[in-house]
Amino acid sequence: MTRPTSCNKSGLKKGTWTPEEDRKLIAYVTRYGSWNWRQLPRFAGLARCGKSCRLRWLNYLMPNIKRGNYSEKEEETIITLHQKLGNKWSAIATHLPGRTDNEIKNHWHSNLKKRFGNNTVHTNKNVKVAKLNRSKQDKDSNQNNDDFFHDGSPSPTISETTDSASDPLSPQLSSAEFSDYPTKKNLFPKHGLNFLDTSCLKDFMNGNIMTESCHISHASMSNNGNENLNVTNAAKTMEYIWADSPLWSYNENLAVKNHDFDFVESIQSITEDFWTNAYLTDMSAIPNELLVPLVDESEGNFSSIYYEEDLWR
DNA sequence: AACAAGCCCAACCGCCCGGCA
DNA sequence: CTGCCGGGCGGTTGGGCTTGT
Known part of the structure; x- marks a missing residue:
């Protein structure tokens, strides 16, 4: 039951x-x-x-969630770890600061699997889950005749390797190290700050409905161009938003100043203090309702x- | 321009595990 | 020891977007 x-x-x-x-x-x-x-x-x-x-x-x-394009190094890390660990996304995620297991899993299924999908390690748990799912599917319907493993690999190799201490790849980050990790690229979650988009925010403040597609300018978030320029643009965008918004000036640390480095540092200070000061955040500027x-x-x-x-x- | 197919990814589901009473 | 509960994890789904025809 x-x-x-x-x-x-x-x-x-x-x-x-x-x-x-x-x-x-x-x-x-x-x-x-x-x-x-x-x-x-x-x-x-x-x-x-x-x-x-x-x-x-x-x-x-x-905080610190990195979104957007994966670097070659990140992809290499995912592939290497996936070969070693199998579908242990949370374990893989510990080696990619700012990336979540869910995001890595999605990236694997949508991109990497097609290119590297055949070199997969299947753990005991994978086998168990696959069996479970298969029996469930069989019960639900007799239509599904798929092989046990959808990537076409042969019978599973039973191996369970999770000893991160002996991992030759980068070690797990401590929480303190993790907090120090913010990079230019992960300052602005692509979707996480949807509601901060300038025009949308103004709509919101005017009582209009915001749409799901609202987000900070993709141009300024893009990894394709000059990163410093992108950060500058983004900083200006954020400066404008926060300067205008009573909703998002609730924490003094969030105030975005005039220079790029001020901006980066202010974000870093937020992320560094985030966990220790979580209970002390000044919310006084947020409307009571x-x-x-x-x-x-x-x-x-x-x-x-x-x-x-x-x-x- | 309209529609279909494919892709991406946020979110859900159900199982497992460890802590605790 | 046992059962309950909350959190964590991996698999899957489905809606929206993009690309192809």
Whole structure:
């Protein structure tokens, strides 16, 4: 008998996240941290399951997430590690700072698999999962006659190698090192800052609906041209946005100054302090209606719409 | 210009694992 | 020891976008 998942509750929203939901999640996690993913959406005012919130945060909203094109080196690393580890995307992701397991997995399936897909190591777990899936498919329908492994590889080699200590490739980064990692290219998540797009933000401030396609100018994000120029353009874009926006000037550290390096450093300082200062973020400039409930320290419980019995249940 | 096919990727699903009571 | 629960992981889906005809 299978356990019901945390997302099985009725009435919870599914599908694409809206900018509003993103802001609520960011506001909550930066203020209170992710103390319990299952409970978090209730207190953050989100009609989502905890799992969905966790995924959204880890794969999309978390600072330092690098988006966009993969460098040759990154691809080489993925290929090498995939040959060694198989579909252990989380393990592979630890060697690619700023890349999430989900993104690496997607990149593998959409790009690298076609080019290098035959050199795959299948672990015990791969075999188990493949068997499970196959039996499930067989049960569901008799139409699927696919081979056990879709990449056409022969019978699986059973090997489980996860000893990162002996890995000749780059070592895992500590969290402190990870925080130091921001690069020019990963300063602006391609989609993660959708709601910061200049025109969209203005629409939002005017009460108009923002569209999903809103994002910072792709020209300034592009990896194809001069990177310094791109960063400069992006910095100017961000400067304009933040200068204009009461929503996104909530943290003094976020203020974007006049020079590129100021800008880079300000971002770095945010990311460096992010984890240690998560509970101290100044949200004072965010309109009250957008804020999550505050903790009333004198009373030791959440104020606003939540009851004490809910919190401690 | 219109439609189809293919691709990309955000998000979901279900299972597994480890911590804890 | 056992069962429950939350978090983590990998596989899969499906909607939107791009490219081809």
